[in-house]
Amino acid sequence: MALERLKKQLEFIVEIDKLKHIFRQNVLIKDRRNENDAEHSWHITLMAMLLKEYYVHPDIDLLKVMKMTIVHDLVEVYAGDTFCYDEEGNMDKVAREKESAKKLFGMLPEDQEQEMWSLWWEFETQQTHEAKFGACLDRLQPLILNSRTEGHTWKKPGVNKEKVLERNAVMKDYAPRLWEYVLQELNIAVEQGYLAE
Amino acid sequence: MALERLKKQLEFIVEIDKLKHIFRQNVLIKDRRNENDAEHSWHITLMAMLLKEYYVHPDIDLLKVMKMTIVHDLVEVYAGDTFCYDEEGNMDKVAREKESAKKLFGMLPEDQEQEMWSLWWEFETQQTHEAKFGACLDRLQPLILNSRTEGHTWKKPGVNKEKVLERNAVMKDYAPRLWEYVLQELNIAVEQGYLAE
Ligand SMILES: [Ca+2]
Numbered sequence: 439m440a441l442e443r444l445k446k447q448l449e450f451i452v453e454i455d456k457l458k459h460i461f462r463q464n465v466l467i468k469d470r471r472n473e474n475d476a477e478h479s480w481h482i483t484l485m486a487m488l489l490k491e492y493y494v495h496p497d498i499d500l501l502k503v504m505k506m507t508i509v510h511d512l513v514e515v516y517a518g519d520t521f522c523y524d525e526e527g528n529m530d531k532v533a534r535e536k537e538s539a540k541k542l543f544g545m546l547p548e549d550q551e552q553e554m555w556s557l558w559w560e561f562e563t564q565q566t567h568e569a570k571f572g573a574c575l576d577r578l579q580p581l582i583l584n585s586r587t588e589g590h591t592w593k594k595p596g597v598n599k600e601k602v603l604e605r606n607a608v609m610k611d612y613a614p615r616l617w618e619y620v621l622q623e624l625n626i627a628v629e630q631g632y633l634a635e
Numbered sequence: 636m637a638l639e640r641l642k643k644q645l646e647f648i649v650e651i652d653k654l655k656h657i658f659r660q661n662v663l664i665k666d667r668r669n670e671n672d673a674e675h676s677w678h679i680t681l682m683a684m685l686l687k688e689y690y691v692h693p694d695i696d697l698l699k700v701m702k703m704t705i706v707h708d709l710v711e712v713y714a715g716d717t718f719c720y721d722e723e724g725n726m727d728k729v730a731r732e733k734e735s736a737k738k739l740f741g742m743l744p745e746d747q748e749q750e751m752w753s754l755w756w757e758f759e760t761q762q763t764h765e766a767k768f769g770a771c772l773d774r775l776q777p778l779i780l781n782s783r784t785e786g787h788t789w790k791k792p793g794v795n796k797e798k799v800l801e802r803n804a805v806m807k808d809y810a811p812r813l814w815e816y817v818l819q820e821l822n823i824a825v826e827q828g829y830l831a832e
Contacts, residue, residue: 444812447685451776452783454681455664458674467652477655480677484651484705488644488747501698508681508701550685579648586649615641 443547450545453515460514463521464580464591473583475511475519482575483507489578492615493571502568506561507575509554513538522605523597532562564608574613577606578620585623589632598634599624640744647742650712657711660718661777661788670780672708672716679772680704686775689812690768699765703758704772706751710735719802720794729759761805771810774803775817782820786829795831796821 457479461472486503490496511519516538520527543554561569581602584591592602602624609617627633654676658669683700687693708716713735717724740751758766778799781788789799799821806814824830 444689444816448779448816451678451682451685451779452664455678455780455783457677458663458670459665466655467649468656473655474674476674476677477671480654480673480680480705481648481652483677483680483701485648487702487705487750488648488743492641501701504680504698504701504705505684508677508684546685553684582645582648583652586652615637619641619645 446545446547447550450542453542453545454512456515457512460511460519462519462580463594464583465587467583467586470587470590475514478579479508479511482572482579485575485579486571489575489613489616490571492613493567493574494612494614495567498567498571502566503572506557506569506572509557510561510572510576512542512554513558515542521594523594523601535562567612570608570612573608574616577608578616581606581620581623584632585627588630589627592627592633599628602633643742643744644747647739650739650742651709653712654709657708657716659716659777660791661780662784664780664783667784667787672711675776676705676708679769679776682772682776683768686772686810686813687768689810690764690771691809691811692764695764695768699763700769703754703766703769706754707758707769707773709739709751710755712739718791720791720798732759764809767805767809770805771813774805775813778803778817778820781829782824785827786824789824789830796825799830 458474458476460475462475462478463472465472466477483504486500486507490498490500490503513535517531517534520531522528539555539558543551543558546554560566561572564570564573580591591597603620606617606620609620624633628635655671655673657672659672659675660669662669663674680701683697683704687695687697687700710732714728714731717728719725736752736755740748740755743751757763758769761767761770777788788794800817803814803817806817821830825832
């Protein structure tokens with residue numbers, strides 16, 4: 439019985455190795471290769487430790503935040519990455535990701551399956567301050583990479599300053615000091631021609 | 636003043652993007668490309684959430700564990716990855732990594748520099764149960780990948796069952812159920828010719 443439990447957990451750990459092959463639209467600073475979801479999740483989880491003080495309620499539960507940021511992209515193992523500015527792809531994103539969550543989280547023992555669902559859904563729907571802070575980090579990290587790679591993703595068709603502002607809006611109310619940084623970087627990007635007005 | 640603080644934190648966040656280019660000896664399951672440190676750190680931090688119950692003291696502080704596993708390889712940004720079975724490379728590993736820590740953690744505001752040092756050093760010297768559990772995960776994860784890639788790293792010169800057992804020994808006393816799994820996988824590997832007796 440206990441053996442069956444560990445076996446399930448290990449098979450899940452093997453399965454999520456695939457997240458290292460799910461590539462995002464943004465690129466790494468050094469050699470401009472596309473970043474994958476595992477790298478992105480690592481980066482924002484570490485950022486949670488360093489930037490918590492800028493959230494409007496700095497007394498949020500950091501463990502909850504780190505659990506959410508570490509698992510938030512797992513469903514992309516089957517559903518793939520949906521570019522945040524792809525309007526068509528975002529129409530059925532939730533349905534595709536729920537299917538994926540069912541299949542992936544279903545590999546785990548029931549209590550852990552429940553925990554994964556609840557962390558992922560809390561993050562996805564931004565119900566709590568912990569989820570909202572996680573969303574700030576999930577937006578801020580690619581913005582930092584874009585600002586250091588001549589706006590790699592910002593040059594894609596259909597992206598402009600208004601859309602990037604909208605994408606990052608969660609910081610306006612919930613992390614005003616980070617929002618100031620966002621505004622500053624976007625102004626520089628427009629000035630330098632990396633982002634359409 | 637506050638501006639200076641955020642600037643330091645953001646420069647650190649940019650600098651550690653480099654960890655995604657520090658490659659380890661073991662490979663990913665799907666396409667056998669080498670894994671990098673950011674991916675490895677993501678994987679073991681998620682494993683901490685799932686496998687805590689197998690540690691001899693399952694009431695350890697999970698937040699502390701996750702903080703340590705997410706930062707434990709940062710010093711390799713400058714020091715590089717040292718193969719665990721490379722005896723020569725391991726002779727000056729600590730000195731090289733301390734130099735690297737000084738340079739990298741020194742980019743942060745003093746309070747966060749202190750926190751990074753103390754998390755890294757606690758992990759490195761395995762002073763606490765949280766660090767020992769982190770070490771279990773740090774050993775178990777590449778073992779899982781090796782067991783699914785015909786013992787990729789185990790076939791390297793100088794590696795044999797005795798050395799792999801020694802490398803994983805922390806699980807023997809501190810996570811006996813995981814240790815059983817280790818023994819089982821190593822026996823299979825020897826049987827199938829992926830690991831020298
Ligand atoms: Ca995503």
